[in-house]
Amino acid sequence: MSQLHLLSPLGFSAAGVAAKIKSTGKKDVGLLLCQQMASAAAVFTTNRVFAAPVKIGRLHIASGKLRGVVVNSGNANACTGLQGQRDALEMCQLAGELTGAAATAFLPSSTGIIGHTLPMEKVRAGLRQAAGELGASQDHALGFAEAIMTTDLKRKAAAARFKVGKRTVTLAGVCKGSGMIGPRLALKPSLHATMLAYVTTDAEIAPLLLRKLMAQAAEKSFNAVTVDDQTSTNDTAAILASGMSGAKISDGAGAKRFAAALTEVCQSLAIQIAADGEGASKVVAITVRSAASEAAAKIIARSIANSPLVKCAMHGNDPNWGRILCAAGMVGQPFAQEKCVLRLQNTRVFAKGRPLTFDAAKLSAELNAKQVQVVLDCHLGKGEATCWTCDLSQEYVAINADYHT
Amino acid sequence: MSQLHLLSPLGFSAAGVAAKIKSTGKKDVGLLLCQQMASAAAVFTTNRVFAAPVKIGRLHIASGKLRGVVVNSGNANACTGLQGQRDALEMCQLAGELTGAAATAFLPSSTGIIGHTLPMEKVRAGLRQAAGELGASQDHALGFAEAIMTTDLKRKAAAARFKVGKRTVTLAGVCKGSGMIGPRLALKPSLHATMLAYVTTDAEIAPLLLRKLMAQAAEKSFNAVTVDDQTSTNDTAAILASGMSGAKISDGAGAKRFAAALTEVCQSLAIQIAADGEGASKVVAITVRSAASEAAAKIIARSIANSPLVKCAMHGNDPNWGRILCAAGMVGQPFAQEKCVLRLQNTRVFAKGRPLTFDAAKLSAELNAKQVQVVLDCHLGKGEATCWTCDLSQEYVAINADYHT
Numbered sequence: 001m002s003q004l005h006l007l008s009p010l011g012f013s014a015a016g017v018a019a020k021i022k023s024t025g026k027k028d029v030g031l032l033l034c035q036q037m038a039s040a041a042a043v044f045t046t047n048r049v050f051a052a053p054v055k056i057g058r059l060h061i062a063s064g065k066l067r068g069v070v071v072n073s074g075n076a077n078a079c080t081g082l083q084g085q086r087d088a089l090e091m092c093q094l095a096g097e098l099t100g101a102a103a104t105a106f107l108p109s110s111t112g113i114i115g116h117t118l119p120m121e122k123v124r125a126g127l128r129q130a131a132g133e134l135g136a137s138q139d140h141a142l143g144f145a146e147a148i149m150t151t152d153l154k155r156k157a158a159a160a161r162f163k164v165g166k167r168t169v170t171l172a173g174v175c176k177g178s179g180m181i182g183p184r185l186a187l188k189p190s191l192h193a194t195m196l197a198y199v200t201t202d203a204e205i206a207p208l209l210l211r212k213l214m215a216q217a218a219e220k221s222f223n224a225v226t227v228d229d230q231t232s233t234n235d236t237a238a239i240l241a242s243g244m245s246g247a248k249i250s251d252g253a254g255a256k257r258f259a260a261a262l263t264e265v266c267q268s269l270a271i272q273i274a275a276d277g278e279g280a281s282k283v284v285a286i287t288v289r290s291a292a293s294e295a296a297a298k299i300i301a302r303s304i305a306n307s308p309l310v311k312c313a314m315h316g317n318d319p320n321w322g323r324i325l326c327a328a329g330m331v332g333q334p335f336a337q338e339k340c341v342l343r344l345q346n347t348r349v350f351a352k353g354r355p356l357t358f359d360a361a362k363l364s365a366e367l368n369a370k371q372v373q374v375v376l377d378c379h380l381g382k383g384e385a386t387c388w389t390c391d392l393s394q395e396y397v398a399i400n401a402d403y404h405t
Numbered sequence: 406m407s408q409l410h411l412l413s414p415l416g417f418s419a420a421g422v423a424a425k426i427k428s429t430g431k432k433d434v435g436l437l438l439c440q441q442m443a444s445a446a447a448v449f450t451t452n453r454v455f456a457a458p459v460k461i462g463r464l465h466i467a468s469g470k471l472r473g474v475v476v477n478s479g480n481a482n483a484c485t486g487l488q489g490q491r492d493a494l495e496m497c498q499l500a501g502e503l504t505g506a507a508a509t510a511f512l513p514s515s516t517g518i519i520g521h522t523l524p525m526e527k528v529r530a531g532l533r534q535a536a537g538e539l540g541a542s543q544d545h546a547l548g549f550a551e552a553i554m555t556t557d558l559k560r561k562a563a564a565a566r567f568k569v570g571k572r573t574v575t576l577a578g579v580c581k582g583s584g585m586i587g588p589r590l591a592l593k594p595s596l597h598a599t600m601l602a603y604v605t606t607d608a609e610i611a612p613l614l615l616r617k618l619m620a621q622a623a624e625k626s627f628n629a630v631t632v633d634d635q636t637s638t639n640d641t642a643a644i645l646a647s648g649m650s651g652a653k654i655s656d657g658a659g660a661k662r663f664a665a666a667l668t669e670v671c672q673s674l675a676i677q678i679a680a681d682g683e684g685a686s687k688v689v690a691i692t693v694r695s696a697a698s699e700a701a702a703k704i705i706a707r708s709i710a711n712s713p714l715v716k717c718a719m720h721g722n723d724p725n726w727g728r729i730l731c732a733a734g735m736v737g738q739p740f741a742q743e744k745c746v747l748r749l750q751n752t753r754v755f756a757k758g759r760p761l762t763f764d765a766a767k768l769s770a771e772l773n774a775k776q777v778q779v780v781l782d783c784h785l786g787k788g789e790a791t792c793w794t795c796d797l798s799q800e801y802v803a804i805n806a807d808y809h810t
Contacts, residue, residue, distance in 0.1 A: 049734030049742045079727055079742060081759040114727020115760040180714060180731070228713040231735040233727075308633040308713070309585060309805055316806030322519020323635075325484055326585070329454030330636035337454045337484060354486040355520040393806075394799035400714055401721030401798075 004159035005141035009170040010202040011035050011242030014140050015133040016147030019126025021074035021119055029126030030147030032198060033068040033099055033134060038240040040066035041211040042107060043218045045235035046184045052077045052084030053108040054234060056092065060104050064207025066240055067105035069198055070095040072123055073150050073176070076194065077110040078233035080117045087118045094124060098131035109236050111150055111176065111194040145174040148196050151399060152178045154276050158268035160261035164254050167247035171261050173199035175269040179278040179400060181227035182306070183235045194232035195222060197269055203258060204243035209250065213259045214239050221266035225388045227277035229306045237266070274388040279395030283388055284314050284372045291383035292334035301387035303331045304374065311392035317367040319360055321349040328376060339379040345372060409564035410546035414575040414607040416440045416647030419545050420538040421552030424531025426479035426524055434531030435552030437603060438473040438504055438539060443645040445471035446616035447512060448623045450640035451589045457482045457489030458513040459639060461497065465509050469612025471645055472510035474603055475500040477528055478555050478581070481599065482515040483638035485522045492523045499529060503536035514641050516555055516581065516599040550579040553601050556804060557583045559681050563673035565666035569659050572652035576666050578604035580674040584683040584805060586632035588640045599637035600627060602674055608663060609648035614655065618664045619644050626671035630793045632682035634711045642671070679793040684800030688793060689719050691779045696788035697739035706792035708736045709779065716797035722772040724765055726754040733781060744784040750777060
């Protein structure tokens with residue numbers, strides 16, 4: 001799969017350019033285009049303080065159709081009032097003019113600092129350059145992925161491919177996200193990083209089904225990753241389906257396989273976000289099993305994933321499991337310490353109300369890994385959920401104490 | 406007031422000794438005794454994973470009467486199974502034997518690492534020594550306050566005094582808490598640091614009224630402070646009223662004044678916890694006004710107080726107010742950016758949907774203070790709440806990445 005990229009699905013082109021919105025001179029304007037009107041779906045932040053591009057994006061996605069995505073990094077265009085809305089709309093208008101499409105056929109996104117109006121001269125120049133450089137090569141995919149990065153150290157991409165009859169469906173995605181990560185994405189605003197994710201596919205699929213499958217995939221991926229539990233003003237995950245593979249996905253086996261592939265791509269992207277969390281040295285996967293309900297499992301897993309004490313212990317390779325149980329019990333969900341069993345890297349550390357004897361030095365050495373597994377069996381029911389997080393390091397503080405000034 | 410201390414209210418004595426539970430050799434066993442049976446009330450952690458002393462304490466407080474408090478630091482006696490419960494009970498039994506009281510007349514508390522059974526030989530020797538050293542001087546009060554400390558750098562104490570007719574009522578308290586601080590204390594377990602707080606008074610007051618007033622005071626103080634939002638397995642706040650001032654507090658003006666004094670003492674203690682938060686350099690007071698409801702104001706204030714991004718910005722003296730609005734909007738409470746006004750150290754930075762121009766260098770200099778004030782007016786209703794937190798520093802990570810091993 002390693003050779004697959006965002007532009008492998010038939011019908012897509014993209015570009016990423018440096019428009020000097022970022023003081024670093026790195027790429028900061030991206031354009032993703034489908035050569036024909038695509039079925040599209042998107043989920044957005046549930047933060048009540050949502051950015052201007054989210055407001056415009058919700059309007060444009062309502063038709064279930066898009067031609068592309070227009071995005072800048074280095075500035076979130078959030079808390080920028082009416083001017084912000086005009087600017088987000090202008091990004092779409094210009095993208096449309098440059099590609100021969102309607103403004104409403106573009107989903108706008110922004111990521112970066114909150115509370116500053118966009119430097120539109122730079123955005124316009126960047127967009128014109130991007131439109132002139134559109135292409136479907138791997139370099140183009142990489143350029144787009146780079147243009148959406150902020151504090152990310154790595155580009156994030158994933159892809160999957162499956163067959164429907166004799167036809168091959170390809171899904172591919174890119175995303176960004178490192179800090180202000182605690183997405184609670186939904187089709188409609190209702191509850192709670194900036195994370196941006198864009199998935200392309202050449203499947204032929206109706207917008208309503210795509211919407212449903214995208215929401216389901218987001219729930220088990222982006223909505224299950226946390227760096228600092230901060231639901232951004234700008235979180236957006238969108239999918240565009242060109243239909244150009246000729247493989248039709250409707251209900252049934254095809255939809256199941258599409259859903260599985262989409263979830264796989266989104267989970268890979270979400271785990272890459274945790275791995276590249278600000279200051280992170282490892283990914284910690286927290287699985288809660290046999291909880292009273294799936295909802296309880298999610299809440300408990302997220303509480304453990306968000307505990308600064310657990311995250312610091314993970315940074316120190318410290319098997320301080322008491323902090324995990326503390327986080328599990330504090331969220332008001334059914335939980336019984338006398339029934340639960342806790343495993344770190346497959347070593348049982350606590351069972352049925354009592355601490356177990358284990359080789360702390362050996363376990364600490366095992367925690368010194370890129371991937372750490374925490375498994376908590378509640379023995380209360382059938383609920384299960386996994387949440388991905390990262391360790392909390394001094395580096396996270398350094399990055400975030402000095403970001404603005 | 407500075408000369409008032411925990412043992413200023415009539416009828417109390419205390420001691421704190423070093424029993425070598427802590428490897429540092431600092432004081433770690435404390436005994437607080439009332440010379441007669443006191444009216445008593447306590448609120449405990451709402452964590453479903455609660456420590457053995459919390460379980461025993463809930464049983465012992467049920468009568469509304471106590472003779473004293475027996476406490477150790479350096480070990481939380483949490484997640485220690487039946488042995489833990491036997492040990493917590495033995496602490497009470499020994500305290501009772503040593504002072505001529507019933508075991509059930511003692512409230513036990515423990516704070517420290519989770520998941521290790523208490524070194525009971527050390528605890529017993531410490532308790533015997535403490536019982537032999539009981540006294541009512543300021544040094545005794547300081548010794549007790551020291552014996553409950555863990556990662557605390559400072560002893561925490563507060564006191565208040567008022568008159569009922571010609572009689573003087575004195576209230577005084579001590580507490581500990583620095584990390585794993587996000588108390589959600591309640592009379593009964595229902596929802597979510599270790600913080601321990603003990604208040605003494607010589608008022609004469611019935612247990613039921615004391616219970617009600619203690620719960621109310623905790624809600625506006627301990628339940629409104631957060632360092633890392635971690636509700637400990639051991640959080641406990643208790644009050645003992647000796648009655649020895651002869652000032653009778655019942656409903657009416659007396660109860661109002663008692664409630665005000667108790668809230669004042671508890672708020673002072675809570676703010677001292679934030680100020681001494683692990684790695685903290687400042688206290689940040691977050692006041693949310695004109696929210697849709699008091700409940701909404703509390704949830705929004707706590708979300709801001711818990712945002713690692715806001716806390717890092719505070720550490721960097723960075724007026725990055727977008728993070729504050731982001732945290733305000735992410736918790737599903739009514740919030741309208743186009744109506745709200747945000748002030749940092751009394752400088753308006755955002756109003757009615759638009760960023761305001763301000764002198765960032767000047768404001769940054771003003772944020773470099775021991776006390777920072779964040780005031781968010783929602784202009785949606787009449788709800789108001791204040792929450793206290795501290796900045797998040799590299800030091801917090803260092804303390805918590807290395808605590809266990």
